Amino acid sequence: MVKLRLKRMGKRHYPIYKIVAADSRFPRDGRFIEAVGTYNPNIDPMQVTLKETRVKYWLNVGAQPTDTVKNLLQSEGLILKLYLEKKGASPEEIESELQKFLGQRESKIAIAREKKKRRKLAKKTKAETPETKAPEVAEAKAPETTEAKAPETTEAKAPETTEAKAPETTEAKAPEVTEEKAPETETKETPESPETKAE
Numbered sequence: 001m002v003k004l005r006l007k008r009m010g011k012r013h014y015p016i017y018k019i020v021a022a023d024s025r026f027p028r029d030g031r032f033i034e035a036v037g038t039y040n041p042n043i044d045p046m047q048v049t050l051k052e053t054r055v056k057y058w059l060n061v062g063a064q065p066t067d068t069v070k071n072l073l074q075s076e077g078l079i080l081k082l083y084l085e086k087k088g089a090s091p092e093e094i095e096s097e098l099q100k101f102l103g104q105r106e107s108k109i110a111i112a113r114e115k116k117k118r119r120k121l122a123k124k125t126k127a128e129t130p131e132t133k134a135p136e137v138a139e140a141k142a143p144e145t146t147e148a149k150a151p152e153t154t155e156a157k158a159p160e161t162t163e164a165k166a167p168e169t170t171e172a173k174a175p176e177v178t179e180e181k182a183p184e185t186e187t188k189e190t191p192e193s194p195e196t197k198a199e
Contacts, residue, residue, distance in 0.1 A: 004058060004065040006039065007032060016040050019050065019069055021058045034058075039072060045109055048072050056082060077101050 001024045008029050010016035017039040022032035036058065037050035055078060059065070065073060073079050077098050084094045 002033065002058065002061070002063040004036070004055070004063050004069045006066070006068055007035075014042055016042070019055075019072070021054075021063055048076055050076060050078065052078060052081075075105065077105075 002021055003024045004019060004021055005028070006017040007020045007022070008015055008017055018032075018035045019037035019039060020032035021034045021036055022030075026032065034054065036054045037048065040047040050073075055073070059082065070079070080101055081094060081098060084097060089097075
């Protein structure tokens with residue numbers, strides 16, 4: 001099966017493509033049957049050159065264009081021209097429709113440029129605003145995490161610390177450790193009781 005597809009050429013970071021008719025079994029940038037045009041996306045507006053008679057020939061023979069090549073052919077008006085020819089329109093009608101299509105294309109390109117500029121501006125403003133909002137978000141989230149984690153850690157660690165430290169220390173120090181730890185656990189358990197009632 002023959003496909004119309006792109007073959008990469010050019011330098012690194014500056015690709016230029018050939019539009020080629022190639023067997024679908026050939027490698028992407030490998031051999032091809034015939035070059036039918038070029039595509040340069042690096043300039044604004046992009047540059048597409050086509051050998052119209054050869055492209056028409058391959059499409060009429062049954063070659064399938066890839067999605068990218070199909071979009072390029074549509075943007076150049078070749079697909080519209082082929083459609084009108086198959087429909088049986090006169091050459092004057094085809095020419096007028098093609099001129100109308102190409103006139104609309106210029107306005108679409110201008111709209112796309114404006115949209116791209118607006119996106120860049122929006123991206124810049126979005127990048128600047130999170131810096132001012134970041135401390136507020138961090139302050140708001142910090143108390144929530146400490147309140148949620150504090151009761152869990154005191155419940156789990158309080159009994160272990162009293163049991164583990166009591167045998168290791170001397171008899172005189174053991175009551176001091178338990179007395180010091182006991183008020184801490186009582187104070188931290190009180191905020192926990194309203195939470196459990198609320199749940």
